[in-house]
Amino acid sequence: MEKMKVFVAGHRGLVGSATMLALKNHPDFEIVTRTHGELDLQDRAATRAFFMEHRPDHVVMCAAKVGGILANSKLPVEFLHDNLRIQLNVFDAAREARIDRMIFLGSSCIYPRGCPQPIKEEYLLTGPLEATNRPYALAKIAGVESCWASNRQYGTRYLAMMPTNMYGPGDNYHLEHSHVLPALIRRFHEAKVTAASSVVVWGSGRPRREFMYSSDLGDAIMFLLALPDERFAALTHPDVAPLINVGVGEDVTIREVAELVKATVGYQGELKFDATKPDGTPRKLLDVGRLAALGWKAKTQLAAGLQHAYEDFLKRHAA
Numbered sequence: 220m221e222k223m224k225v226f227v228a229g230h231r232g233l234v235g236s237a238t239m240l241a242l243k244n245h246p247d248f249e250i251v252t253r254t255h256g257e258l259d260l261q262d263r264a265a266t267r268a269f270f271m272e273h274r275p276d277h278v279v280m281c282a283a284k285v286g287g288i289l290a291n292s293k294l295p296v297e298f299l300h301d302n303l304r305i306q307l308n309v310f311d312a313a314r315e316a317r318i319d320r321m322i323f324l325g326s327s328c329i330y331p332r333g334c335p336q337p338i339k340e341e342y343l344l345t346g347p348l349e350a351t352n353r354p355y356a357l358a359k360i361a362g363v364e365s366c367w368a369s370n371r372q373y374g375t376r377y378l379a380m381m382p383t384n385m386y387g388p389g390d391n392y393h394l395e396h397s398h399v400l401p402a403l404i405r406r407f408h409e410a411k412v413t414a415a416s417s418v419v420v421w422g423s424g425r426p427r428r429e430f431m432y433s434s435d436l437g438d439a440i441m442f443l444l445a446l447p448d449e450r451f452a453a454l455t456h457p458d459v460a461p462l463i464n465v466g467v468g469e470d471v472t473i474r475e476v477a478e479l480v481k482a483t484v485g486y487q488g489e490l491k492f493d494a495t496k497p498d499g500t501p502r503k504l505l506d507v508g509r510l511a512a513l514g515w516k517a518k519t520q521l522a523a524g525l526q527h528a529y530e531d532f533l534k535r536h537a538a
């Protein structure tokens with residue numbers, strides 16, 4: 220059987236590297252990658268040339284401008300425009316190169332701030348968005364519509380996956396710009412090393428988040444890539460929004476997860492909540508029934524995932 224050529228865009232990021240790990244030894248796939256330095260997806264002509272030359276059978280679109288709550292709040296123009304530009308270039312090039320299948324990565328923040336929980340795919344565009352990440356969410360919603368419009372107009376099979384908050388090996392551990400878990404892993408670790416008496420946790424500690432270990436997302440992407448054609452086609456039928464949630468099905472408060480990170484790192488001091496920092500959306504627990512009905516479920520428990528993530532942090536940053 221001929222191998223399926225898959226372009227993993229953003230293969231060195233948190234999600235892209237987990238996707239690479241899941242695909243690596245699969246005999247049915249030939250993987251194509253380009254680093255950001257080799258191919259800037261904001262460069263329209265270069266993106267087009269790459270797609271026309273390589274004509275992959277499938278694209279896994281993990282390349283994006285990504286960051287935590289503060290990065291999103293401070294750089295709204297970049298989070299909107301960079302993501303829109305990358306997406307327009309990739310979707311247009313994919314159309315010209317007649318790419319039939321794509322998995323586009325969105326995020327659970329595309330759903331309305333106040334929507335019922337757990338969040339079903341059909342709640343998209345039923346209410347106002349959370350202000351701290353509205354520009355990013357709007358870019359991602361445009362990506363969902365690009366998938367759907369292309370499926371309707373050109374008969375493609377483009378699917379948008381909406382993952383919950385991710386963490387795992389190779390995460391961004393920047394103290395200001397990263398997501399909550401890598402930031403807390405680093406802050407608790409540094410507090411342990413310096414014997415600091417307390418660690419700052421942003422916001423009130425009351426928001427709830429659902430956290431998924433990145434290798435589980437790699438596994439879910441692999442599962443969808445390997446679905447038989449007719450089952451993948453059912454998810455991308457032009458009459459249905461091509462949207463599928465991916466998460467673990469349960470959430471915790473930020474205070475609870477901070478306590479878990481503290482225990483994982485082995486820090487003995489106190490937590491101090493910084494109310495000057497934004498809480499963001501109060502809750503965004505995904506309904507993962509659609510993916511479960513296909514036969515996929517996340518495997519990694521939060522405590523075990525945090526342990527692996529901390530070990531990875533130690534290896535990369537604290538040697």
Ligand SMILES: NC(=O)C1=CN([C@@H]2O[C@H](COP(=O)(O)OP(=O)(O)OC[C@H]3O[C@@H](n4cnc5c(N)ncnc54)[C@H](OP(=O)(O)O)[C@@H]3O)[C@@H](O)[C@H]2O)C=CC1
Nearest residue numbers: 229231232233234255259260261282283285324326384385
């Ligand atoms: N992390 C999370 O909690 C979540 C992530 N997601 C989604 O998953 C996807 C991947 O996120 P994640 O892996 O965390 O993000 P990362 O920031 O870890 O990785 C993003 C990747 O995209 C690459 N990239 C960025 N801009 C360009 C560009 N102009 N041209 C080429 N490559 C580019 C980056 O390369 P470089 O670093 O060299 O710039 C990097 O390899 C995103 O779509 C995100 O929305 C969804 C939900 C949660």
Ligand SMILES: C[C@H]1O[C@H](OP(=O)(O)OP(=O)(O)OC[C@H]2O[C@@H](n3cnc4c(=O)[nH]c(N)nc43)[C@H](O)[C@@H]2O)[C@@H](O)[C@@H](O)C1=O
Nearest residue numbers: 286287288326328352397398399402420421422497498499
């Ligand atoms: C994946 C997702 O990620 C972002 O949305 P978010 O879920 O709000 O992400 P976050 O991880 O930054 O924060 C989660 C919660 O945690 C609290 N918190 C405590 N202490 C720290 C801390 O030290 N750093 C950070 N970043 N947050 C902290 C923080 O105040 C908030 O209440 C968007 O990019 C969005 O677009 C998106 O898709």
